[in-house]
Amino acid sequence: MKPRTSRSHVLGGLALIVLAAGATLAGCPQPNGYRAVPVVPQADYDVMLGMHWIPGDTEHVVIVTKSGVIWRVNTVDPAEEPTVYLDIQDRLIPRPNGEEGLLGLAFAPDYASSGTFYVHYTALGDYPIRGDGQARKGVISRFIADGAAADPSTEHILLEQRQPYTNHNGGALAFGPDGYLYVAFGDGGSAGDPEGNGQNLKSLLGKILRLDVSGVDYTVPPDNPFVATPGARTEVWAYGLRNPWRIAFDPATGALWAADVGQGEVEEIDIIVKGGNYGWNRLEASRCYNADTCDASGTIAPVAEYTHEFGCAVTGGYVYHGATLPELQGWYVFGDFCSGRVWGVNAERPGAIIPLADTGLQITSFAEAPDGELYLVTFNNSVQQLVRK
Numbered sequence: 001m002k003p004r005t006s007r008s009h010v011l012g013g014l015a016l017i018v019l020a021a022g023a024t025l026a027g028c029p030q031p032n033g034y035r036a037v038p039v040v041p042q043a044d045y046d047v048m049l050g051m052h053w054i055p056g057d058t059e060h061v062v063i064v065t066k067s068g069v070i071w072r073v074n075t076v077d078p079a080e081e082p083t084v085y086l087d088i089q090d091r092l093i094p095r096p097n098g099e100e101g102l103l104g105l106a107f108a109p110d111y112a113s114s115g116t117f118y119v120h121y122t123a124l125g126d127y128p129i130r131g132d133g134q135a136r137k138g139v140i141s142r143f144i145a146d147g148a149a150a151d152p153s154t155e156h157i158l159l160e161q162r163q164p165y166t167n168h169n170g171g172a173l174a175f176g177p178d179g180y181l182y183v184a185f186g187d188g189g190s191a192g193d194p195e196g197n198g199q200n201l202k203s204l205l206g207k208i209l210r211l212d213v214s215g216v217d218y219t220v221p222p223d224n225p226f227v228a229t230p231g232a233r234t235e236v237w238a239y240g241l242r243n244p245w246r247i248a249f250d251p252a253t254g255a256l257w258a259a260d261v262g263q264g265e266v267e268e269i270d271i272i273v274k275g276g277n278y279g280w281n282r283l284e285a286s287r288c289y290n291a292d293t294c295d296a297s298g299t300i301a302p303v304a305e306y307t308h309e310f311g312c313a314v315t316g317g318y319v320y321h322g323a324t325l326p327e328l329q330g331w332y333v334f335g336d337f338c339s340g341r342v343w344g345v346n347a348e349r350p351g352a353i354i355p356l357a358d359t360g361l362q363i364t365s366f367a368e369a370p371d372g373e374l375y376l377v378t379f380n381n382s383v384q385q386l387v388r389k
Helices: none
Strands: 034-039 048-053 060-063 069-074 083-087 102-107 116-124 136-146 158-164 173-175 181-185 205-211 236-239 245-251 256-260 266-272 304-307 316-318 329-334 341-346 354-358 363-368 374-378 383-388
Touching: 048 102, 048 374, 060 102, 069 102, 083 136, 102 173, 116 173, 136 329, 173 245, 181 245, 181 256, 245 316, 245 363, 256 316, 266 316, 266 329, 304 341
Parallel strands: 034 354, 048 363
Antiparallel strands: 034 383, 048 060, 060 069, 069 083, 102 116, 116 136, 136 158, 173 181, 181 205, 205 236, 245 256, 256 266, 266 304, 316 329, 329 341, 341 354, 363 374, 374 383
């Protein structure tokens, strides 16, 4: 398969910065110079998918678990027993397997005064489904916390989306510097996007959405890119994505970074822009999908990618702005669920991927502390932090 012209760098093509043993580059992290060490020992829950610092609280985080329980955990005092922040197990797909469950959380910008936060989960639906025949939907809901916990009865459902298969649900949520909520939906599942959702602007699947959630229900910001496009879903901000697994804004630049899980050959990192088309399912990262040639016109190339020689499911991270590892300042750090490898790419001048660590862990998410330090959330019942070897 022939790649399209792009600025991406493929690990399988050896587009790596390789240094002699012990050598460093000025302003660059040390290749393979890091390891992951366990932290927050009381955060040892099964199927952890995310960790978020509670706004206005430098000690406590919430731990999102796929099963539908969110825990409140003290990261400073391990003697403080974790408590249940929210339990919505009864609203999810029963016994969620695979890629279903409670998938994402975002605190509202005014959380400190309103207690408002948003979650993304999968539930039984009223829509026909392919595969196992049981109807499913993705749900975006608002909850309100009062002190250290949220009452499940405060739920207000903002959006429900039919899920035609049991995989590729997406799940990430993030508030942008514009105050709007950005929502990541996968292409709806199976393999190869059989419904063609990625390139279909009439569908919310395979998209990043941008919603104004300042009212009781969501509205569409008037400057969304497809507001004037006949037949298009006006919620869409960007399209042509397969299964974006974690999105994050760089607070220094406002850029929106996304990790898009590949089909069978390549994983990709994208910078999401207004109205951008990221190619799926014509393209898998920079390669034509299931064809020797294809029309890549009008699509945006990844800023980084790697082949399945190095992993099989990318996990998006954050641009590092901490102080512990100053050489990582301004580098986007991400990993792979299958291999446990962690890499970095320069956010200001995207170029070759630098390998940072080989953890051997199933990395489901990264977490960003108020001081800019980054943590790895894993399926291995642990939260880890990158440190120098």
